[in-house]
Amino acid sequence: MTEQELGITERKEHNPGEWYAEVVRKAGLADYAPMGGFIVTRPRGYAIWERLKRHLDGWFKETGVDNAYFPMFIPESYLEREKDIVEGFDPEVAWVTHGGREELDERLAVRPTSESIIAPFISQWVRSHRDLPMRVNQWCSVVRWEATETKPFFRTKEFLWQEGHTAHATHEDAWAETMTRLGQYERLYEEVMAIPGMKGRKPEHDKFPGAHTTTTIEALMPDGKSVQAGTSHHLGTSFAEAFDITYTDEEETERTAHTTSWGLSWRALGALIMTHSDDQGLVVPPALAPTQVVVVPIWQEDTETAVTEYAADLAAELDERFRVEYDDRDGRNPGFKFNEHELHGVPLRIEVGPNEVEEDGATLVHRPDGENETADRDGIADAVEDALETVYAKLYAAAEENLTENVREAHGRGEILGTIGRHGGYVKTGWCGDEACEAEIKDEIAAEIVMLPMDRDEEPIHETCGVCGEAAVETAYFAKSY
């Protein structure tokens, strides 16, 4: 009874939607805001976002990206300069029409994305080929007034993200940039979040408005749905033309630049929660956990002094290398503390009682599976380091297994529908390139083409389209998605 009130009551396997909502609330990550579709990100949730951000931002800076900040409002006339952007985002733009009591002469869009406010400045800043490549990134929030249902972190009307915008001399340079950023997103997912991803292209009809190519990294959730985990767009020259981003080359000829943009949002948090967490609550890989290690002292009246001194000393030593919490709260028994730290997703728990003091050791317990190990007091920090690596490895292995077991091949309408319906996951099949063939699957089972192979010239796995039977031009990956 008590357990049901404080902990997670829904089972991940039976009711993933409700389970997810419970983890988000009870692990203290977010609350619902008074306006539908908005959330309040609580310190525990924001701390994870900050760590994600720190990793990615570091890699950006190492690879020539500078941070900047642009206004959150975009004049309507700016937004209209690239017609695809207008059409693509029109239904979900929030507008500011008044400043105080005064109606504005020109209404202002709350940025749904910032190409149209950043590009005009890149245009001013780029004069010669020596100014290229030009790279700016901003960490900010954007607003998209989605009509669809919202879910904390996965889909909210306002969300936090980073958006990078670059200009390059050649198509090839821009392509290299696009792939560099996609690679960094993949690295973030794999190394930091312990989630394997698959890289690919979006089909024509699902590209970013106006883009030459939209690339994506997709991650598979345990309920069989795919998440677009990050995107990187080669924008070609359409934005440069619309916003006049030109440069003078070595021969003093004026040329149009090639631009890119790329973004990763707090949807990554949603994917993280959904992937690793369980019926006990949140599970977070060590690299992201606000608290990596919790030390819980366990004593009886006559052992109190010995145990607490030993445990406090141990915690202090570990604190030099890890993010450590020493949980010496009075009036809470160990069981309570264990449950609470499991709910909060602390990757490693260290139990210290009379037995450990006696043996000059410590008991290390892994969050993902409750596995115990004993470590010597000497060299405890190295043992903790190893244990944290083991925790990461366990999480990655489980996620990787889920992915590899859920990429299947199918051919023919019934087989595609049946395979997705029965197992979820990805189904690859030949595709003729016609959107209508995707629509046919989508209408039936709400699965769509989430990805095409990165290499345009790759031979399709089947000679004919899995839906209509015409000649296939490429391989399509169908999946249900968030």
Place this chain on the structure above:
RNA sequence: GGGAUCGUGGGUUAGCUUGGCUAUACUCGCAGCCUUGGGUGCUGUGGACCCCGGUUCGAAUCCGGGCGAUCCCA
């Protein structure tokens, strides 16, 4: 886009069919006591009927609308 379920202290909830006294219980917070190998016990105390309108002598309960949440289908 269509359908279903739901909204009561911070959390979980009883009461609603058949309108009626100070709105139930657990948990939680605070003060104090107790003390620890998987959600310990005791005392005191704090805190709620999603919003607007309607019916009525009287609405948490009935009716209408709105907002919000979850799930299923397209």
